[in-house]
Amino acid sequence: MCQFCVQHGDGKSWYLQASTYAFDLDSDLKRREYLLDFVKDFGRGRTFALTNLDRLERLPAPLRDLGRSAASARMKLYHYGQPVPIEECEAIFDIATSVVRIPCPCRYEAGTKDEGYCLAITTKPIDAVLGEAFADYEVGPDLAKFEHLTKEQAVALLRRAESEGCMHSVWTFVTPFIGAICNCNLASGCMAMRITVEHQTPIMLKGHYLARADLGECVGCAECVERCPFSAITIGPGHKRAVVDAEKCFGCGVCRSACEYGALSLHERESAPEDLLFAASATA
Numbered sequence: 001m002c003q004f005c006v007q008h009g010d011g012k013s014w015y016l017q018a019s020t021y022a023f024d025l026d027s028d029l030k031r032r033e034y035l036l037d038f039v040k041d042f043g044r045g046r047t048f049a050l051t052n053l054d055r056l057e058r059l060p061a062p063l064r065d066l067g068r069s070a071a072s073a074r075m076k077l078y079h080y081g082q083p084v085p086i087e088e089c090e091a092i093f094d095i096a097t098s099v100v101r102i103p104c105p106c107r108y109e110a111g112t113k114d115e116g117y118c119l120a121i122t123t124k125p126i127d128a129v130l131g132e133a134f135a136d137y138e139v140g141p142d143l144a145k146f147e148h149l150t151k152e153q154a155v156a157l158l159r160r161a162e163s164e165g166c167m168h169s170v171w172t173f174v175t176p177f178i179g180a181i182c183n184c185n186l187a188s189g190c191m192a193m194r195i196t197v198e199h200q201t202p203i204m205l206k207g208h209y210l211a212r213a214d215l216g217e218c219v220g221c222a223e224c225v226e227r228c229p230f231s232a233i234t235i236g237p238g239h240k241r242a243v244v245d246a247e248k249c250f251g252c253g254v255c256r257s258a259c260e261y262g263a264l265s266l267h268e269r270e271s272a273p274e275d276l277l278f279a280a281s282a283t284a
Contacts, residue, residue: 001270002205004082008176013208015084015178016171020149021096023177025126032129033176034078035184038173039133042105046191053199054240061164066202081171081182081192081204085253085266086158087182089168096121096178099155101147102130103137104182116147117161117183121170151231157255158183167229169204185229197230207251209266217263227258 004014016019025032038045048175056067070224075201100120120130130146147184149157156273158168161183169192173179186192186197195201213224220240232248233255235241242263244255256264 002082002208003076003147004080004116004176004205005208009280013088014176015082016088016091016095017144018095020176020178021121021123023122024124025122025129025179027148030169031179035173035179036133038079039105040136043109046106046109046160049191049195053195053201056201056270057199063252068199072202075203077175077196079172079203080175081169082203082206083167083250083252084181085207085209085251086155086162086168089158090151092170097125097151098125099124099149099151099154100125100127100130102180103134103186104184105188106184106189107189108137110207112187112189115161117151117166118187119157119181119183120146120179121181122179155243162254162257165227165229165254167250168253169252193229204250206249206269207253209251209253210246210249210253210269210271211251211253211264212245212267214263214265215239215241217261218242218259219261219263221259223258223260224255228255273282 001009003015005011007018008014009017023031025035056064056239059067098121101116102118102120104114104118107151120126126149128145165185166183166188169182170178171180171182179243182190183202184193188191191268192204195203213233219237220242222235222242224242229252230248230250232245232250234243234245236243249265251269253266254264
């Protein structure tokens with residue numbers, strides 16, 4: 001059970017609780033202001049974060065670790081995320097029934113192609129807020145570009161993103177209130193993954209699940225290796241079958257969509273000791 005489930009989910013999956021979506025950005029001025037500032041100042045914030053992370057990595061280990069912990073703790077109060085498998089994203093769309101496709105700030109600033117994979121998810125439409133937030137982007141403030149999606153359309157978009165190796169993650173705008181589902185990977189320019197994985201400064205929790213490969217079904221095609229956004233899967237040198245590194249796996253489940261043999265599945269992260277032993281024995 002993750003920290004947010006204890007703090008914000010009463011011991012259950014925090015992102016599946018209606019209370020984490022029950023906010024009105026038109027009247028909740030604090031969260032409205034945070035979202036506006038986040039989008040408008042994303043480029044400057046991105047530069048600031050990467051510059052300071054580079055400096056942090058040049059410090060002695062104790063100071064570096066302290067800095068990473070402090071940055072992560074601060075982010076937990078405002079903008080934090082967690083990978084969510086696609087079937088739980090479907091459940092989220094039953095709670096946050098206003099789903100709007102929006103420009104991706106990460107892709108916009110990184111200069112990578114934006115296929116419209118970011119989604120604003122709220123309990124009521126927030127078109128006016130989105131228009132103000134993205135007014136300086138090349139795509140804004142034309143609200144016609146903020147496409148409202150049905151649950152079926154949103155799930156289809158997630159499946160397409162997953163087929164391209166993009167994980168799904170929920171994000172807070174002033175924790176614990178969730179306002180977006182992102183679909184991204186390192187290649188897309190995802191800032192969260194760069195900071196969490198490359199700079200080892202967590203700004204998202206690991207998911208509630210771990211992937212596991214069934215060696216009896218796996219043929220060693222390595223499609224899952226290419227698909228995994230976290231580089232958590234390798235092909236074992238002896239048996240030539242997929243091996244999941246439980247320490248690297250974030251439980252997004254994207255690997256499953258790459259395997260036509262059904263050799264990959266998700267299991268509760270609380271079984272991590274067993275998974276670690278499984279991975280160790282598989283590589284022996």
